[in-house]
Amino acid sequence: MIKLLKWLSVLSSLGMLFVLIGGALVTKTESGMGCGKSWPLCHGEIIPSNITMELVIELSHRLVSGGVGFLVLLLSILAWRKLGHVRETKLLSFLSLFFLVLQGLIGAAAVKWGQSDFVLAMHFGISLISFASIFLLTLLIFEVDQKFDATSLYIKRKHRKGFYALTIYTLMVVYTGALVRHVNASLVCGGWPFCNNEYPLQFGYYNFLQWVQMGHRLAAGLIFVWVIIQFVIIRKSYSHSKIMSGGWSIALLLITIQVILGAMIIFTSLNLFVALLHALVIACFFSLLCYFVLLSSRSARADKKNR
Template identity: 30%
Template sequence: MVKKKLLIVIILTYLLIVFGGYVASSESGMGCGPEWPLCNGAVIPELQGDTLIEFAHRVIGLVLFLLFSQVVIHIYRNERYHHLKSIAFYSYLLLIFQIIAGAVVVILDLPALVVTLHLVLAMIFSGLLTYLYRHTENPYFKEKKSQHLPLLLLTLLITIGLGAYVKHTSIGLTCSWFGCHSAFIPTSLEGWIQTVHRVFALFSLVYLIYVAFIYRNRSILIALVLLVIQITVGVITILTKIDLFWGVLHLAFATAVYYFVLDAWLQTKQ
């Protein structure tokens, strides 16, 4: 039962991350006004336009919080999962901090750094959830020893975080898809930020190809295919001047890559 609920929470977290990208890209983040937890002064507001989008995002978050609360309670009550208590506790604290960060985002009118932190915390939380999911069946589970996969995960996390910052500071079109408007070297801080994001993305791709040759793991191979698609979508996003659909798809693939690399790291070694 715990494992099934954890899987649902993992899926909800993924949907929440992607839907959060849609909220930001559609500029619906203030659909409930600068209020939290109320929405436009009401528990259930008039559901239309930006308000419907932002309120739906909050409802998904509430469902996730309630379901994960049940999981944590069950882990603490069942001795079978005693080996998961500390991770469950820290995951719960992180979720609460994530909720607080979400409230700060709304109250302070979507500051870019806090929005980026909000996403990065969600990614870390999803990682802890995957850890819990992989450990529910086997208390003596041991991860494969790897120096590459943790570093690859960190690289992906930095890439996603930089991408979120680029998006939320509206500097995504500072550079064209290759180079910075006829200049190979950026001439502005905004251009450098976007270029660093792209360098991390390219490094992630090269590193993932290298890791795929080493491990030949199914999850790694899936992640590699998804990353190639994700980078292609990133180019299309720039060419379409950050079209809503392509922007959200860009985040969806990036998050999926992160999940599959994480899963490869946490696969059991019997």
């Protein structure tokens, strides 16, 4: 059974990545109305008669989401039954399914009735939480199978607070990035890192879209600095732990790539491949942060038992 769970969890994680990237592709190619205002069918037809590229992208995303939904449902049920004795299993099983269904409902509502840009920007963040939950459930299954040891790790209280804060802040920054896409503010600034490198401090001339773009850049830049500081702290305090030192090395690498990709979006005039890779990297980074939150929660529980 554990072997089946491992395969199922890996397939679900990879599938959820395709769902996440597919959603980003729908947004970036403006294919959200590729099937008209019909859901789950396309233009009210099981087999659409008028095939367009937008329809193919939107319908493919729906089909992949449905298939992954079935995998996640099966994974959640089996993990609950087989590993329900492990503290985090039931919560992660529930969250994996709940947020996957929630993002589907928001997508359906956007097709049927339309939504504001501020509401649609939440869609990507919900997808991130769904992917992170499935990813954590996958790690939990491999941990139970004793493929690596994370149970003996203890994270100090002051460092746990930093992990919690960084994870919440990252989700907020992700929202601002999604808002940039949904209000079509991706290319309102011709320069990088400033909106206009020749006049970098002329903030009074910014319009709303430029403020959205530059607000996201500033918020993302703070994450980059924050991760560098955390990396130095972790390397000094947990040099004996491969999970901590290795994990935060990966986190620093991912956020560095993310910053570079953010700049390349401007330099390449919103190249589709670069934009999709940008979405993929932040999904991996956020999921890694969530794993450290999970490990921190175990240390917090250990503190309570020792009081």
